[in-house]
Amino acid sequence: MLKYMSKSLFAVGLVSLLAACAVQPPKQVDYTAFKNSKPHSILVLPPVSEATDVNAGNGVLAQVTYPLAEAGYYVLPVSLVSETFKQNGLTTANDIHAVAPAKLRQIFGADAALYIDINKYGVSYQVFDSVATVSVTARLVDLRNNTELWTGTGYASSAENDNNNNNGLLVQLIAAAIKQVVNKVSDAAYPVAGVADQRLLEAGRFNGILYGPRSPKYGTD
Incomplete structure (x- = not known):
């Protein structure tokens, strides 16, 4: 009887452990402050970057700017904002980023500011390939009362569309060498950054x- 109970307790404990280790779905964002704020215009601040790539x-x-405009917001022109700073x-x-929200509001008149942090940006070189990766996080802050309205993340990699192939070793080495040369003389992460930005700021997801x-879907989410 004791042996049976021990096995039962072990089984219950194992099930509980597996349940605790199971991947939990992402928690739903609380949009209360965002909906109360109703921002019309957004000031995008220059991103703070942890990446070593100067680009x-x-x-x-x-x-x-594009995904924010597509979402239905007026975005202050980036070049004008940069020159003003x-x-x-x-x-x-x-x-x-250290400037007080009230001061940003006074200078630009925007309802909210988007603070962006770049976690990854650049190309990692491997024997047979080179992969461009971009990872960004952002938070939207109401400049009228310094309330955080929303936070989000965006990630993209050039490896997402790569397919394994059965080419010979020499062919793979030549292709990798050519790709690395092209990446070094151009910003290979730039188009990947566009995908990460879109995933970060796309409305409706x-x-x-x-x-x-400015969106016909305003108020439906």
Whole structure:
């Protein structure tokens, strides 16, 4: 009897352990503050980058306007914002992110600001291939009251569409060498950054940014 109970307790414990280790679905974002804020215009700040690639900041920043505009928001022109910061002596992303929201509101008149952090940006070189990877996170902050409205992540890799092939060793080595040369003389991560930005800021997806007032879908999410 004791042996039977021990086995039963072990089985229950094992099931509980497996249940605890099971992958939990992402938690639904609380959009209460976002819906109450109803931002119409967004100021995109230069991204703070952890990546060593010098192209990271410009590569990500240059492609964030489109998905935000498609989502239904007025986005302040990136070039105008950049020049305004320079005229005020702010040339680094870290310094710009440290500016008080009320001050940003006073200068630009935007309802909200998008703070972007670049976690990965660049190409990793391997024997038979080179892979471009971009990973970004962002948070949307109401400049009128400093309330965080939304946070999100975006990731993309050039390896997503790569297919395994059965080419000979020499052919693979030549192809890899050519690809690495091309990547070194160009910003191979740039188009990947566009995909990551789209995934980060596309409205209508699960836990994504809400549709803005310029979208016909405004108020439906």
